[in-house]
Amino acid sequence: MAEQTTKTTEQAQSSNGASGNGKRLFGIDPDAIKAKATEDINALKKPTRTDLYKSIFRVKHDDTPRSRTLGVLSNVFLHLHPAKINRDAVAYNYTWGMGGISFYLFWVLTWTGVLLMFYYHPTKVQAFRDILYLEHDVPFGKLLRNMHRWGAHAMVLTVWLHMYRVFLTGSYKKPRQFNWMIGVILLVLTLLLSFTGYLLPDDQLGFWAVTVGTNMARATPLLGHEGPFGIQLGMTAYNDVRFALLGGSIVDSNALLRAYIWHCVAIPGFAATFMIVHFWRIRKDGGISGPAPMMLEKEIKPLRR
Amino acid sequence: MDWHQLWTIISLPDNIPIVGLMFLIPFYTWYAFRQAFANDRLIDQLDADPEMAKTHHRKTQPYQKGWAREVHVWPYLLRIEFLSAIIVTAILMVWSITLDAPLEEPANPTLTMNPSKAPWYFLGLQEMLVYFDPWIAGVLMPTLIIIGLIAIPYIDTNPLGNGYYTYKQRRFAIWTFLFGFVILWCVMVVIGTLIRGPGWMWFWPGQTWDHNKLIFEVNRDLHEILGITDPILYGIFGFLVVGGFFLITAFGIHKLMTLTEFNRKILARMTLLQYLTMQVLLITMIGLPAKMAARLLFRIKYVWVTPWFNV
Numbered sequence: 001m002a003e004q005t006t007k008t009t010e011q012a013q014s015s016n017g018a019s020g021n022g023k024r025l026f027g028i029d030p031d032a033i034k035a036k037a038t039e040d041i042n043a044l045k046k047p048t049r050t051d052l053y054k055s056i057f058r059v060k061h062d063d064t065p066r067s068r069t070l071g072v073l074s075n076v077f078l079h080l081h082p083a084k085i086n087r088d089a090v091a092y093n094y095t096w097g098m099g100g101i102s103f104y105l106f107w108v109l110t111w112t113g114v115l116l117m118f119y120y121h122p123t124k125v126q127a128f129r130d131i132l133y134l135e136h137d138v139p140f141g142k143l144l145r146n147m148h149r150w151g152a153h154a155m156v157l158t159v160w161l162h163m164y165r166v167f168l169t170g171s172y173k174k175p176r177q178f179n180w181m182i183g184v185i186l187l188v189l190t191l192l193l194s195f196t197g198y199l200l201p202d203d204q205l206g207f208w209a210v211t212v213g214t215n216m217a218r219a220t221p222l223l224g225h226e227g228p229f230g231i232q233l234g235m236t237a238y239n240d241v242r243f244a245l246l247g248g249s250i251v252d253s254n255a256l257l258r259a260y261i262w263h264c265v266a267i268p269g270f271a272a273t274f275m276i277v278h279f280w281r282i283r284k285d286g287g288i289s290g291p292a293p294m295m296l297e298k299e300i301k302p303l304r305r
Numbered sequence: 306m307d308w309h310q311l312w313t314i315i316s317l318p319d320n321i322p323i324v325g326l327m328f329l330i331p332f333y334t335w336y337a338f339r340q341a342f343a344n345d346r347l348i349d350q351l352d353a354d355p356e357m358a359k360t361h362h363r364k365t366q367p368y369q370k371g372w373a374r375e376v377h378v379w380p381y382l383l384r385i386e387f388l389s390a391i392i393v394t395a396i397l398m399v400w401s402i403t404l405d406a407p408l409e410e411p412a413n414p415t416l417t418m419n420p421s422k423a424p425w426y427f428l429g430l431q432e433m434l435v436y437f438d439p440w441i442a443g444v445l446m447p448t449l450i451i452i453g454l455i456a457i458p459y460i461d462t463n464p465l466g467n468g469y470y471t472y473k474q475r476r477f478a479i480w481t482f483l484f485g486f487v488i489l490w491c492v493m494v495v496i497g498t499l500i501r502g503p504g505w506m507w508f509w510p511g512q513t514w515d516h517n518k519l520i521f522e523v524n525r526d527l528h529e530i531l532g533i534t535d536p537i538l539y540g541i542f543g544f545l546v547v548g549g550f551f552l553i554t555a556f557g558i559h560k561l562m563t564l565t566e567f568n569r570k571i572l573a574r575m576t577l578l579q580y581l582t583m584q585v586l587l588i589t590m591i592g593l594p595a596k597m598a599a600r601l602l603f604r605i606k607y608v609w610v611t612p613w614f615n616v
Contacts, residue, residue, distance in 0.1 A: 084375040146401035153322040170466035177458035207412035208421035216443025228614035292468030293363035
């Protein structure tokens with residue numbers, strides 16, 4: 001059997017060699033391969049002309065107006081922007097950049113938050129130990145936790161300043177009334193995100209802050225057992241709105257789990273959804289509000305109802 | 306003067322945002338008003354010179370004939386966004402390397418923290434608890450703040466000042482917001498953070514937080530001061546006082562809204578519903594400093610006592 005196989009191979013080689021000037025190896029012309037390889041290597045000197053590159057980047061990145069426009073329009077993340085904006089709209093003294101910074105901080109918090117989730121169990125037994133573990137054993141764990149906390153504080157500040165700027169420039173006025181409403185909802189969600197995160201280390205600070213905070217829910221009119229008309233409606237410490245928030249009558253394991261789920265899943269989901277609407281409305285309402293040409297008092301048009 | 310105490314409070318890592326707030330808010334207020342006044346000067350010029358109003362580009366930003374009205378987002382906006390992302394990251398990194406997030410002892414329901422404080426951004430609400438029952442300070446007021454903020458675009462019928470800083474064209478709106486945000490909200494947050502110590506008592510900056518401090522202050526209800534003892538009578542009396550406060554404040558706000566020719570013009574553009582919504586929101590807002598004054602100056606606990614709720 002072995003002899004037969006060898007013979008067959010030799011036959012095949014000799015028959016191929018006969019038709020290819022005797023230079024072919026395994027039926028392939030080495031000169032052709034060399035030419036192909038040189039071609040490939042030369043092509044590598046211009047990587048931007050490869051199919052791989054073109055399929056990923058699609059447009060040229062030179063500074064022609066067409067490429068600049070396409071660079072924004074053909075990118076799923078950048079097309080949040082228009083291709084061109086008013087030349088004054090990039091002025092820092094007008095915008096303060098606080099909305100964009102808030103959005104960026106939201107991303108930083110999402111990333112650090114996801115990384116923190118790898119090391120955290122929302123249980124009374126482990127939560128506090130996990131924080132100690134993060135601070136002392138996890139590589140860069142302390143930095144991660146610090147960035148998450150300070151990023152959250154910073155985001156509350158930047159959201160306030162963003163709203164302050166929007167108010168002072170009158171940017172909530174027609175046609176942006178609805179987007180201001182979305183913005184207020186985002187403010188509330190930002191505060192709730194920060195507040196639900198406060199409990200998670202399960203230390204004295206978070207425990208008492210959340211105790212103070214949720215005790216207010218006891219006093220909700222109609223729905224809290226210490227609020228006006230609560231008792232008359234049959235509210236007790238075991239069925240009122242505070243009980244629903246905490247999953248119990250005290251801040252304990254159920255409250256920790258609820259805070260965790262609100263903080264890591266539900267509220268970020270709502271916030272992301274409202275952010276999509278917020279950014280969409282900015283574009284649909286004509287982009288950033290100004291600096292707009294000023295209107296004079298005598299130019300006020302009479303109301304049409 | 307207890308400098309150590311002052312430093313302990315200010316340098317508390319969780320209080321850094323407040324210290325930042327105390328500088329950022331005044332800075333950005335100044336920054337906005339500087340531009341508002343510059344715009345106002347231009348508005349005066351345009352008002353005085355109709356010919357100029359026709360040709361001027363009506364912004365304080367520089368402009369020359371032949372300049373393109375628009376610029377490409379790539380690179381003129383993207384480079385700003387990229388740079389600010391880097392700067393914010395750098396600041397956050399330095400902040401996170403130099404200051405550690407606080408971690409107290411494990412949660413212990415049997416050991417109450419004194420003072421036990423909410424996160425700093427809610428301390429304004431916690432401070433309100435001194436002056437109002439929880440259902441007002443913790444539930445009604447936050448709800449009205451949210452509703453009030455949402456209502457702003459729908460009750461502000463002034464078409465001027467849309468998309469540029471101005472003071473002259475929006476005096477009423479700007480003063481209202483400054484009063485609500487800077488004076489009531491931010492100052493209350495600062496009081497709640499820096500001033501309130503153990504037992505939620507008032508400690509001036511630099512005063513030692515004395516955990517054994519006792520204050521013998523007697524807060525009395527308004528009807529007690531006036532000697533009304535019958536529950537039905539003081540229920541009605543309280544209603545009259547609160548109602549009277551609403552009426553008088555409404556009158557005052559109406560005076561402000563009709564103070565100038567311009568204000569009257571804007572008022573004429575409001576529907577009755579817009580007007581009433583604005584009145585209710587503004588009166589409630591002024592109710593806070595009114596109650597604070599009643600408590601701090603006259604030691605009045607409640608003005609209206611009923612079997613179900615107290616105001």
